[in-house]
Amino acid sequence: MDEVDNRLLAALRKDARASVSELATVLGLSRTTVRSRIDRMRARGEIVGFTVVTKGDAAQAPVRGIMMVEIAGRGTEKIIRQMQGMSEVSAVHTTNGRWDVIVEIAVDTLEVFDAVLHRIRQLDGVTASETSLLLSTRKHA
Structure with a gap:
């Protein structure tokens, strides 16, 4: 993982429901780059899923x-x-x-x-x- 992947993960932690377009805008990247990085991190098992965290989950x-x-x-x-x-x-x-x-x-x-x-x-x-x-x-x- 590089610095861009870390920034992408941080953005997803802040709002896992953000669209690829929103993430691209926040990170200053193209939508294609964001999508391929998410796909690559999922394939490598660094992202294992997306979920909702409730107060009870904490x-x-x-x-x-x-x-x-x-x-x-x-x-x-x-x-x-x-x-x-x-x-x-x-x-x-x-x-x-x-x-x-x-x-x-x-x-x-x-x-x-x-x-x-x-x-x-x-x-x-x-x-x-x-x-x-x-x-x-x-x-x-």
Whole structure:
């Protein structure tokens, strides 16, 4: 997968019902390019389906956490795109202060959570991180 595929996945995560024409406009690509990339990712098994996520479904990812990430140099946008392409990443926030990016992660098991942390820490330009598990949610927007 390349940067364009990651951007396409991020757009589909935001709105899986978006038409190929809408996706092409958002990404600045032709409809043919968008369609062929979606088809190729489906054929490779990187996209295994399209679905609706309800509030109740979110509870099926019981291991949730936030990861604060420090990034060296000017690679922030590239790293954000790479993280947005990870299915386990539910949100990526830029911020000020000590950390450059805060990542929300939602998975089924601690083992998967650990693997996601490892993948993010291995991204070129990530220099430090701190992670906290979310134990309960009292209010959700």
